[in-house]
Amino acid sequence: MKIIRPILLVALLLGGCGRAPQPDTLRIFNWSDYIGSKTIETFRTNNAAKVIYDNYSSNEDLIAKLDSGGAQYDLVFPSSYAVEILRAKGLLRTIDHAALPNLTNLMTEFAHPSFDQELQVCVPYTWSTTGIGYDSTVISDDEAKSLAILFDPRFKGKILMLDDMRASLGMALKALGYSANSTNATEVAAARDKLLAQKELVHVYASMNIPQLLGSGEVKLAYGWSGDILRAATVNKNIRFMVPKEGTLVYVDYMCIPTNAPNPALAHKFINHVLDPAVAADIAETIKYAIPNTRAKDLVSPDTKLLWDQLQTANDPSKLEQVHNLGSALDLYDKAWQAVKAAK
Numbered sequence: 001m002k003i004i005r006p007i008l009l010v011a012l013l014l015g016g017c018g019r020a021p022q023p024d025t026l027r028i029f030n031w032s033d034y035i036g037s038k039t040i041e042t043f044r045t046n047n048a049a050k051v052i053y054d055n056y057s058s059n060e061d062l063i064a065k066l067d068s069g070g071a072q073y074d075l076v077f078p079s080s081y082a083v084e085i086l087r088a089k090g091l092l093r094t095i096d097h098a099a100l101p102n103l104t105n106l107m108t109e110f111a112h113p114s115f116d117q118e119l120q121v122c123v124p125y126t127w128s129t130t131g132i133g134y135d136s137t138v139i140s141d142d143e144a145k146s147l148a149i150l151f152d153p154r155f156k157g158k159i160l161m162l163d164d165m166r167a168s169l170g171m172a173l174k175a176l177g178y179s180a181n182s183t184n185a186t187e188v189a190a191a192r193d194k195l196l197a198q199k200e201l202v203h204v205y206a207s208m209n210i211p212q213l214l215g216s217g218e219v220k221l222a223y224g225w226s227g228d229i230l231r232a233a234t235v236n237k238n239i240r241f242m243v244p245k246e247g248t249l250v251y252v253d254y255m256c257i258p259t260n261a262p263n264p265a266l267a268h269k270f271i272n273h274v275l276d277p278a279v280a281a282d283i284a285e286t287i288k289y290a291i292p293n294t295r296a297k298d299l300v301s302p303d304t305k306l307l308w309d310q311l312q313t314a315n316d317p318s319k320l321e322q323v324h325n326l327g328s329a330l331d332l333y334d335k336a337w338q339a340v341k342a343a344k
């Protein structure tokens with residue numbers, strides 16, 4: 001007995017002795033409110049896989065988490081500039097296109113991003129712009145056309161600002177007539193001061209739960225990402241989305257596999273799953289972000305298709321700015337944003 005027991009223990013620890021095999025596990029790290037109603041469930045069923053699903057609230061959080069080496073995820077969803085930063089740090093794995101037969105469904109205009117022309121480390125997931133979400137019973141369409149509304153004392157305590165360094169400083173830069181990618185210290189300091197002056201009007205800085213906060217009426221005015229605002233409009237018919245005349249930021253978010261991913265094979269399967277037209281259509285239907293999948297567009301409801309088309313046509317390309325990787329100038333933004341967040 002004395003001999004058999006330890007052997008049994010080892011066998012149990014190794015998962016032997018007739019126990020059912022452990023399911024393959026996929027660890028996903030994504031923004032909140034950013035997946036279809038059925039995406040995970042159908043993947044679990046089709047692949048007999050276990051899915052662990054965690055959320056982050058900004059590109060900066062994601063970068064810090066992966067950079068610390070402590071987090072082990074198979075799939076993450078950074079915006080373009082964050083893909084560049086993660087790649088430069090050696091934190092992204094090369095993607096095997098042979099494992100992605102559905103890649104042919106990708107819209108050609110998204111297939112060659114300037115920073116990764118052959119999609120070596122990323123596959124496009126969604127695109128969106130930032131803009132103004134407003135309750136049309138309180139704010140007129142005309143008022144919502146300018147970023148000035150976000151600085152109007154009449155809406156003190158009713159405003160939501162994105163808790164997002166690049167998006168919020170980018171908005172303040174555009175309100176001042178500068179580029180959202182400015183690397184000029186005086187301009188970034190002016191944007192910081194604009195946000196500092198606005199702070200007493202802001203009810204909350206948030207990058208999670210925006211559909212709920214705006215949809216429930218807790219805030220009447222929000223500077224947010226198009227999909228979150230359009231989603232708020234599905235629960236509260238008075239909510240509208242406006243692209244400000246001063247111009248705005250355009251985001252493409254991507255699916256990437258971290259270098260230390262424990263299960264890259266399953267991550268590839270998930271990317272291919274998301275590229276399936278029916279899966280992509282369910283994602284668009286749920287989150288109201290535009291999905292760069294040619295075949296999904298025919299599968300969404302007329303309402304979602306309309307939102308998609310409006311987003312495309314309402315945006316004057318000359319007013320849209322992609323958020324770029326700023327290299328060492330990022331420090332200016334870090335300091336400016338810390339000052340805004342720390343101010344009373």
Ligand code: N2P
Pocket residue numbers: 031032033034079128207208225228251253
């Ligand atoms: C979803 C947030 C999406 C981030 N709630 C847009 N880049």
